[in-house]
Amino acid sequence: MRTSLLRSMESVRRSGSGSVPGQLLRRSFVFSASTPQRKVAILGAAGGIGQPLSLLMKLNPLVTHLSLYDIAGTPGVAADVSHINTPAEVKGFATEEQLGQALEGADIVIIPAGVPRKPGMTRDDLFNINAGIVKSLCTAIAKYCPHAIVNMISNPVNSTVPIASEVFKKAGTYDEKKLFGVTTLDVVRAKTFYAAKAKVPVAEVNVPVVGGHAGITILPLFSQATPATNALGDEDIKALTKRTQDGGTEVVEAKAGKGSATLSMAYAGAVFADACLKGLNGVPDIVECSFVQSTVTELPFFASKVRLGKNGVEEVLGLGSLSEFEKAGLESLKPELKSSIEKGIKFAQEN
Numbered sequence: 001m002r003t004s005l006l007r008s009m010e011s012v013r014r015s016g017s018g019s020v021p022g023q024l025l026r027r028s029f030v031f032s033a034s035t036p037q038r039k040v041a042i043l044g045a046a047g048g049i050g051q052p053l054s055l056l057m058k059l060n061p062l063v064t065h066l067s068l069y070d071i072a073g074t075p076g077v078a079a080d081v082s083h084i085n086t087p088a089e090v091k092g093f094a095t096e097e098q099l100g101q102a103l104e105g106a107d108i109v110i111i112p113a114g115v116p117r118k119p120g121m122t123r124d125d126l127f128n129i130n131a132g133i134v135k136s137l138c139t140a141i142a143k144y145c146p147h148a149i150v151n152m153i154s155n156p157v158n159s160t161v162p163i164a165s166e167v168f169k170k171a172g173t174y175d176e177k178k179l180f181g182v183t184t185l186d187v188v189r190a191k192t193f194y195a196a197k198a199k200v201p202v203a204e205v206n207v208p209v210v211g212g213h214a215g216i217t218i219l220p221l222f223s224q225a226t227p228a229t230n231a232l233g234d235e236d237i238k239a240l241t242k243r244t245q246d247g248g249t250e251v252v253e254a255k256a257g258k259g260s261a262t263l264s265m266a267y268a269g270a271v272f273a274d275a276c277l278k279g280l281n282g283v284p285d286i287v288e289c290s291f292v293q294s295t296v297t298e299l300p301f302f303a304s305k306v307r308l309g310k311n312g313v314e315e316v317l318g319l320g321s322l323s324e325f326e327k328a329g330l331e332s333l334k335p336e337l338k339s340s341i342e343k344g345i346k347f348a349q350e351n
């Protein structure tokens, strides 16, 4: 699940020779000779998430064109990132008039545009501002790159993904295989917290996280965590679950009014976009958790493991066997997730 970049850096470290940028560049040229042209557009590229995400996508050897769009501050970010000596060609787009150009030909559109939380707020408190932003950006996606894969980061993800689906339906461009709510940060956190508690190497850890992306709708399945351990009791699992569910709030409180997770989110967004790129390029067995249209439960959207392929979602995987604690968590998340989904759909239908 690690990015090509991280793998490249690791192999450089292991070989103990050569500068990291030099190695990456040589690798990138090898990649670009055998892999397709891929344009990635980031909407909200000058923000707290957007900037480090732009950096990480510039370092991704699968990206040939990187399109950075924001309503404020894009030229500086684009100029800065464009000086990095990797092959992706960077272009910045700063006004709404340029949004079409930013999107045209995009294979993947990543959306971290919108306001973040402050202490005391829930993700749903962002709905009033972010719903409109997401709606207008998705309207442009439907017009300028209707076949692109969309990675939705803007919160509340439990509502913004349904909003996007309705906008695309209205435009006649909806393809449920191409719309993803990015829940990778929940997986990243679950892995980190589990590894520390179970005292296993974090690089080997995998933990599926299902449900949605807010509070109790985030359901980590520690009973399926690998490497398995019997060192953790019920209380440990409860505490790990709660910490994963509250991970975003932990960062919001630590930042004390200066926003929410940006660096870990940029990492998670880059991991997920890299997985989408690999899927598009035909790499087999690319599986990530994501909030997608789903029949895994009775809810129309649900996060679970998804196999990625040339057309986006190749297969939405089932939940596997759950512990009694997870079964109870699944039942108690459903009402909140249902109402967040319905809120998004209603907004898009009425506006």
Ligand SMILES: NC(=O)C1=CN([C@@H]2O[C@H](COP(=O)(O)OP(=O)(O)OC[C@H]3O[C@@H](n4cnc5c(N)ncnc54)[C@H](O)[C@@H]3O)[C@@H](O)[C@H]2O)C=CC1
Pocket: 043, 044, 045, 046, 047, 048, 049, 050, 069, 070, 071, 072, 112, 113, 114, 115, 116, 117, 126, 130, 133, 137, 152, 153, 154, 155, 156, 157, 182, 183, 184, 185, 186, 213, 259, 260, 261, 262, 265
């Ligand atoms: N899915 C997830 O796991 C996570 C989601 N988030 C969400 O990501 C969003 C962004 O967070 P940050 O980057 O920290 O916020 P930020 O405020 O630092 O950056 C947001 C950027 O969006 C831009 N923007 C606003 N309206 C726009 C529009 N119409 N078109 C293009 N750009 C526009 C702003 O100019 C700004 O540069 C928030 O909604 C936050 O809650 C944050 C962390 C994790």
Ligand SMILES: O=C([O-])CC(=O)C(=O)O
Pocket: 116, 117, 123, 155, 185, 247, 248, 249, 251, 252, 260, 261
């Ligand atoms: O908590 C927030 O507002 C941002 C977010 O979604 C996360 O960090 O998981």
